[in-house]
Amino acid sequence: MTDKIPRRIIQVWGTLSSPDTTTDKTTGLPLFAKASAANLRLLNPDFEYLLFDDSEIDQLVDAEFPQYRSVFDSFSERIQRYDFFRYLAVYHFGGFYFDTDVFLASGLDNLLEFGCVFPFEHLSVQRFLIEQYGMDWEIGNYAFGAAAGHPFLEAVIKNVVRAQRYPEWSEAMLKSIPRMFRSKYFVVDTTGPGLVSRTLAEYPGARDQVNVLFPEDVCDSKDWYRFGDHGVHLQFGSWRKPEPLLYRVTYRYWETTTRKAVLSESLKRGGRRSLDFNSSTERRQEASRTSSSLRPRVASKD
Template identity: 25%
Template sequence: MQKIPKIIHQTYPTKDLPHPFATITTRLQALNPDWEYRLYDDQDVKTFIAQEYGQEYLYLYQRINPCYGAARADFFRYLVIYKYGGAYFDIKSLCTQPLQDIIREDDEILLSFWSPDSGYGRGWKELTWSKYGELQQWHIIAIPQSPFIKLVIDKVIANILNYSPWTFGVSSIGVLRVTGPIAYTQAIFPKINTYVCRFGPFDQDLGLVYSGLEAGLHHSQIYKFYYDHFFSPIILPSQKLKYLSWYPPSIYWKARRIAGKIKRYILQTVATF
């Protein structure tokens, strides 16, 4: 009997999915008709956390700046998989074959890296020790109470409690460090030989697809708000510290982004002469 429960979890701010995402979720369900499908909107997420983890965890979730929906979705995916197990997919992601053909009876968690030619997941200074860079967490397929996922939850909570925009950063890199794949990899990798897991080693080896969107369409074009466009802190500060800790780092990181663009433009211009 398969250890991983036959439940697919996904989340989106509302149940009214944009057509491109709705098409993908329909394909995912059609491939897995014997799997229970659960789509959680923002209110469902809050209700789940409050009921299954309590007000302390809900407080931590709500400390995550709401403009960074990706970070809130990160924290939720760890909590829901730890509670119920099953397969979590980002709303744009899916599989190329039925999950019953991907998952083995004795699997407890599936792990994978980005393929070397994908252009993703490498170059982070925090993960120089990892040959293939970050572990993917746009899919999480695991048993309930996975010790690996517990490590990730503990890591993310520590990051939330110890967050500083000066050290963790803001915008997309801040999300990657606080709740995303950098935190996921940092939590799991030291214990990779301690608990049961199976490597892909890459997503395509497992029959998983990062984006099922049509060629030329990026998910950032569909989202009303995309986390890479923001420069406020990932974690909301206390009221006492708000005006001291919020604005200076935001200005600093935005200035760095602009300076980087100017530098690249100058280098490209010089290269044409």
Template identity: 25%
Template sequence: MTVTDGGSRLIPKRIFQTWKSKTELPANFAYWRSSFLDKNPGYQFDLWDDADNRAFIARYFPWFLMTYDAYPAEIYRADMVRYFYLYVFGGFYADLDTQCLKPLDQVLDRGGVLLGRMKTEPASVHHSIPNAIMASTPREEFWLYVIAYAAALSEQLVRPEEITGPVLLRKALLAYGGGRPRPADVIGEMRRLLRHDLHPKPGWSAIHVLQPEEWYPVSWDDEQGQAIRKSILRGDLLSPSQAGELFPSSSLVTYWTGSWFVGPHLRSST
């Protein structure tokens, strides 16, 4: 793997996904993954397993490896590796329960950082910026800010949403925009940990938060979204035409299958 040039203004044509095995994807994940291949010819597709993720952290961010290994379950590590991947290579990250409905070329010029908003009730607003789909150009300093925020919370024994997932991401987004802690101070500290070719590109990250209908037309926090999710969990997968008709304004849709949550327990290893 080589470090991607951080000078490009376009989001690279690459898609990153991760699962515990590269050869044994569940049928529904394989179906949704094929939608990315069908809609985005010419893209690079990276499907990594847990060992790939750890090797990547060890190679590019050895100073984070002890923290990475100390997380109590794989979901924490799967959350974190996506921020590091987007920082180094840029491109798109998508959970494996995400269906691609339209070519991603249409948003390549909307970098630096693309996030999406999900509709939530007021009590769930902390989950309104999911980390299920994200995109960026390489070496955006915002990802370093997210990583630093996560590192500061890493010893808290709470659910992954709080310290590696969407709650963390939203907090980091608000803090980065609000300047507390000061991004320049945080990024300066992070630069000292990085080898020279991994330094962030100059300037603030331009962050665009897309409206819910673009990436998150299904919300697990409303009745319609819950009904769609339950149907999907029963195995009633939507064909491309069905999904396109149901979500005409969407290029992507995540179905929130919650594969990382196994009964009352988190997946702790492969």
């Protein structure tokens, strides 16, 4: 494992529409995703750019992570495959991953000094994080960077496997959400930002090994869903399924009132946050244990 993030950008798109993508695969992307890819490449011209479609995702999993093929095939939601793959790809190659609805305002050079970088996402409505770890916020997985083989990504990968093989592990987190809304958080807490945030809270080396791009004031919603000062996540949420109007209205009311209550408590703590959590030594030790006898493999250096 190298200790710094390499100059590499990774993106994923399931099916490319262009019949000939041998010269530039981004020509097969829809316009908004093509714009995101162009934005990332123009601001980081000396970075290697990798775009994976479904067939290449399968090829990499089979070649480098065959121990996870059964887990990969067992996901009930397609987005879970893409969530899991982004962790595997960055763990294997090193570099930055970006969703195709992330746009940058500046290059990434000043983040290359770090070994692992994740964005602050928002204050959390998940009582599990607050009650178990004193963590009233979450990190995002729409954009992040890490050195190849970084141990925090290894911990994330292990927890994705754990959530799939032992559903009760993720169900403990879901129980803090009203039953009628748990389906909205199923992906979030089994492969998405909820799982990554929980992994961070339980990770023994968080303070020394992971850099979170906190805003000046975590209680100011204008600073949520950003990649620090470098860019913004537009939150297209194209993976979510259509929902009936009454369900959407009811959920919006619950989320709004819950977030107001969380914000009221969070304001008492001020606008700054750190990577100090309330998890016990026993919980940290349990979270650091290997959930698979095979470790993920890292790409060899050129």
